[in-house]
Amino acid sequence: MLSTDTIRAAGAVLWRGEGVVEVAVVHRPRYDDWSLPKGKLDAGETVPAAAVREVLEETGFHSVLGRHVAQVRYSAFGRPKVVDYFGARAVRGAFTPNSECDELRWLPVADAAALVTRREDRDVLAAFALVPADLRTVLLVRHAKAGKRENWPGDDDLRPLSSAGWRQAEALRALLPLFGPARVHAAPRVRCVQTVQGTADDLEVFVPREPRLSEEGYWPDRDAGLVRFLDIVAGDGVPVVSSQGGVIPDLVQKLADLSGLRLADVPCKKGSLWLLAFTHPAPGWSTSDSPAAWPRLVSAHYLPSALPAPRP
Incomplete structure (x- = not known):
């Protein structure tokens, strides 16, 4: 602090x-x-x-x-x-x-x-100088605030952002372009999509839904979720990925473990962002290759909020 x-x-x-x-x-x-x-x-x-x-x-x-x-x-x-x-x-x-x-x-x-x-x-x-300058950057976002689940009477998949969540989403809309995003992906939850829809609108791109990166899609087969995320990493341009608090800490830790990168902890506040940087995959690389050939996570930096910190 x-x-x-x-x-x-x-x-x-x-x-x-x-x-x-x-x-x-x-x-x-x-x-x-x-x-x-x-x-x-x-x-x-x-x-x-x-x-x-x-x-x-x-x-x-x-x-x-x-x-x-x-x-x-x-x-x-x-x-x-x-x-x-x-x-x-x-x-x-x-x-x-x-x-x-x-x-x-x-x-x-x-x-x-x-x-x-x-x-x-x-x-x-x-x-x-420790790693190449030209790395693959990924912006992994936890969805913004959406109120309490017990206060939402409908299907939880449809629970929308709260007023505080919309403020966080607008802050992300201003922050994410600094990193040059080209693609936007989201777990199939209204709150996940709404968090990054403004960025997608500005880029004029569609937001593909990623069931493997939702909580109920990730945990039955964590390896499949990891592989899907690495497929996204290997695509063209910088991706934004919006997911949930039950997925992001485990996913980031697994990526770090595979790459030998030590992380003290993996926080994940609503509306927060993990700035991840990977080595480029080899030409012709596939997730069916040995994990030793996968893109390697070399940097993981946590931004707890896209909102500016209050000035003293």
């Missing part, structure tokens, strides 16, 4: 290239240092939104967020400061010197690490 006087900030390892990856570092004349792009959250802003905004303001590049790379903590101006860094692929733009940054250099990771001034930035670059 962060104290109320903590300075929250966000940034990114902005990267480009295929094969040989280059990352962006910027010179800040105010401090006369070389840094990864980052900055403090504005009022009413989420951490991912701040990362995208700061990258654009400091580098001139629009970006798509990928995995969560690292969180660093240090003291600034006598207060604790926490900075979350994501990988961010540059998609378009150009650098123009500005009041915050007067120079940008695209460098291989090792050269960027040698140039940056702060040890914390070198640590972030080291974490970024």
